[in-house]
Amino acid sequence: MRDRPSGTKINQPDPHVRRILERAELEGIELIRFLYADHGGVIRGKAASRSRLAERLRTGIGHTVAMMAMNMLDQLQEVEHMSPVGEVRIVPDPATYVPLPHAPGAAAMLSDLCLPDGTPWDACARTFLKNAVAELASENYTLQAAFEPEFTLGRRLPDPSGGPDRLVPLDDALCYANAGFDTAHDYTIKLMRALETQGLRVEHYHPELGPGQQELSIRHAPALRAADNHVLYRETVRGVAMRMSMWATLAPKPLADQSGNGAHLHLSLWRDSQNVFGEDDEIRAAFIGGLIAHLPALTALTCGSVNSFRRLSPRSWSSAYAVYGPDNREAAVRVCSPLGESGEPNLELKPSDSSANPYLSLGAVIHAGLDGIRRKLDPGEPVDVDPDTRPGRYPRLPASLPEALDALEADEVLMEALGPLRRNAYLTVKRSEAAAFAGRDVSYELFNHLRVF
Template identity: 30%
Template sequence: MITKNNEHNTHKTSKMNQQDLRRLEQESAYATALLRSLQFSGVKFLRYFTVDLYNNVRCKVKPVDQLLVQSNISLDHQLSVAEICYGGLPYSADAMTPGTGLDARNVLNIQPDLSSFRNLPYAPKSALIMGNLMNQYTGEPSPLCTRSLLQRVVQDAKHTHNIGFAVGVELEFCLMSSLTDFADRSTFANTISLNEQEDFLVDLYDQLKQQYIEIETIHSESGPGQLEVVLKYSKDPVQLADSVILAQETIRAMAKKYAFRAIFLPKYDMMQAGNGMHVHMSIFDSTTGAPILSNDGGAGLSAKGASFVEGLLQHLPAIMGLTMPTVNSFRRVGPGCWTGSQLGWALEDKESGVRVCSDLATQEWNHVEVKFVDASCNIYLALAGLLSSGLDGVAQEWTLRPSLDEKTNADDNSSCIPPRPLPENVMEALQTLEKDDHLMKLMSPTMSQAYLVVRKHDAEASISNGTSLQDEVQAAYHRS
C-alpha cells in the first residue's frame, strides 16, 4: 500500500534525481565547451595539479582529444594517484617512509576545481587545473588533502564566526647563473637587478598576468641575484595558495628560459639574507565585507583583531613545524636576519617575526605579517595552520600580550620574565607541533601521523648524513 507520505517522498527523491541529472548534464556541457576551445587553440594536454604534504607538485596529464571522445565528458573522469604519494614519500625521493600508517594499496581520486583552470604561457600546448584529493570509495575529501583542509578552515570561519580572511604572500628567490654564481650582485631595493634582469621580469610579469596572478610589487632583495615578487592580497585564501604554486612554477620556467635557475631554498649562503615567504593576513566581516582587524577610524587593534594576533602567538612555536619544516629553514632565522627571533609582536618592526602593519594612507593597523614562513612548506597547510590559529584566538577571546616594544621599555625599569623561546631547530618545532592539541585536531590523525614521521625522518637523515649547506644548494639547483 502506497501512502501519501510515501508518494511525497518518492516525488521528492525523483525531483532530486532530476536536479542531479540536470546538473551533471550542465557540467558535461561546460566541460565539452572548454575542451573544444582548448582543442581549437592547439592545446594538447590538460595537467591535473595536486600538492603533497611536503610541497611536491604531483601532476598527471590527460590528452584533450581523449577527454573529448569519452561517452560522458567530464574533467574528473578516472584520474587517481596512490595515497602514499601524498603522505608517505619525502620531498627528495620516491621511497616510502616507514611508520606513516600508509601503504601502496589505496588510491585517491583527483577532483578538479574548474575555477582554478589556467592556460600555461610557458608551455603553450598545455593547460592546467588544480585538484582536490578524494577518497575513492566515499567520494569525501581525503584527510591528506591540504587544499580541502584550507577550504574547510575558510568555510568554518565564515559560517561559525562570520569572519573572512584576506591574505597576501611575498615570494623570495635567487637567480643563479651557475652552481657557484648568481645573476648579479645587487643589494636591497637596488636598480641593478631591475636593469640587468628587465627582460626576465617583463616576461615573468606578462606570463603571471596571463594566468590571472596579480602582482603588487617587485624589487631586489638583500642577497646576490635575489628578488621578491609580492602577490596581491586576495579574499580567497585557496585561490591565493593556488597562485603561489603556479607563480613558483612560472618563475622556475622563466628562469630557465633566461639561462638561470630560480632557487627558493630558505638559506643558500650563511653570509647572506635567506629566502622567506612572508604571509600577510587580515580579517573582515564576511557578511558586510567591513575590515575588523583594527579599531574603527583609528590606530590600534579591535578586540577581535587583538585576539586573532594572540591566537597566532599562542600557537606560533607549533606553527613553525608547518611553516619552517626543514633543517635549512632554521638557518635563515636569527637576530639581524630580517626574520625575527622572539615570540612576540611589534608594530611596524621589520625585525619582528610577527609584525602588525599600518596602512600608509589611513594609519589604521590593517594587517599582520608572519615572517616565520619559507617556500619549503606546503602553502595550503601553512595557511590553514596560521588562519585557524588566529581564529582560535578569536573564539577563545584571548587578550593580546604587550608588544615587544612595550616589553623592552618595561625591562628598562624592572626585572621581567623573558618571553618563552621559539624552537631553535626543526626537531624542536615538530615536537612542539605534536603537543599542540588545536593543530593536531585540525590536521586529523592520518595527516598528522604521516607529516610528523616524514618530516622527522628527513631532518634526522640530514643531520646524521652531515648534509652541508653546499649539498642543499646543489640539490636545489639541479631540481629547479
C-alpha cells in the same frame, strides 16, 4: 595502477567545463597538469591529454595513496594507510584552469585528492584549507591573504671540486639598487606577463638584499585562491627561468652566507564587507593572541624544511622571537600600517617560506587565529624594539625542524585540526627529512633545497 575507475564519476557538471574544453582547443593546449602539494612541500601532479580532458574532468586521474608519504628527497616513508595498496584520484578544480605561458602547449589546474567514490581524502592538503575556511565561515568571517615571496635568480652550475651543483647568482647588485632592476629586467618582464596571464595581479617588484635575490608580490585574494596562487607563482618563477637558461629557487636559504628567501604571509579578517582588523581592536588582538600562542607549532608548517631554520635567525628581519609589534620587522607578527587613506590594515606573519605546503600553512594559521578569537587570547604587550636587544625577555621560535615538529606534536588544537592520517603522515615525512640531512654536509642540504623549491 588503474587510471579509469569503472562507473566512477567524481565531478558533477560544472559551468567551467565547457569553457575549459573550448579554451584548450583554441589555445592549442595539448597537456593539462593536475597539480597538488604534498607533505614535503613539493608541487606534484599528473597531466591529462586534451583528447581525454572531458573524461578526466569527471573522473580525475588515478594516484597511489603512497605518494603523500614521500619526502622532498623522494624517499618513501612507512605511514599507515599510505602503502602500495590503495588509490585516490587527483581531481582538478575547473575554476583554477590557466594556460602556462612558460610551457607552451600546457595548462594547469589546482587539484584535490579524493577517494574513488568522490569524497575528500583525509590527507588532502587543499581540503584541509577548505575546512579551515569553512570553520571561519561558521563564525561569519572570511580571510583575505597573500604570500610575499622572495627568490634567488642565477644559474645552476657544476661544482669545480666535484661536489653537488651550486647556484651562481645573476648579479651582486645592492638591495633596491637600480642596477639590480636592469640586470634582471628581461626575466622580470617575462615573469610578470606570465603571472598576469594566469590571473595573478602583480603588486610590486624590487631587487632584494642578497646577490640575485628578487621580490615580486601579487595581490591578495580569498584564502583558498591565495594558496592556489602561491602554487602557480612558485612554478612560474622556476619555469620562466628554465626557459631562459637560468635557475630560480625559492628555497629559504640557498646560499649559506647570504640573505634567505621568505614568503611572508599577509592576512586580513573580514565580516560583512568590513576589515575586522581595522574595525575591532579586541578581535584583532585575540587573533594575534592565537598566532602567538601557537607559533612554535605553526613554525613546523609555515617553515616546513630543514633549510628554513637557517633563515630564522636574530637580526635578519626574518623573525626569531614569538612576539608582535606595529611595523616591527623583527617581530614574528607585524601589525602593518595601511598604505594611504584607502589602505587596509593587515597582519604579516614573517616566519613563513616557500618550502611549506601553502594549504597546510595557511589552514593552520586560520585555525590558530580562530582559536585566539574563540578563547579571547591576550597577545601581551606589543614589542617596539628589536627583541634580540633584550636577551632572555622574549621567547625564541624553534631553532630547528625537529624542535618545531615536537612543538606541533604537543599542540592539541593544531593536531586535532590536522586529523589522525594527515598529522601522522606529516610528522613522519618531516622527521625523515630531518634525519636525512642530519648526517650530511651543508652543500648537500643547500643543493637539495635549491633544486626542489
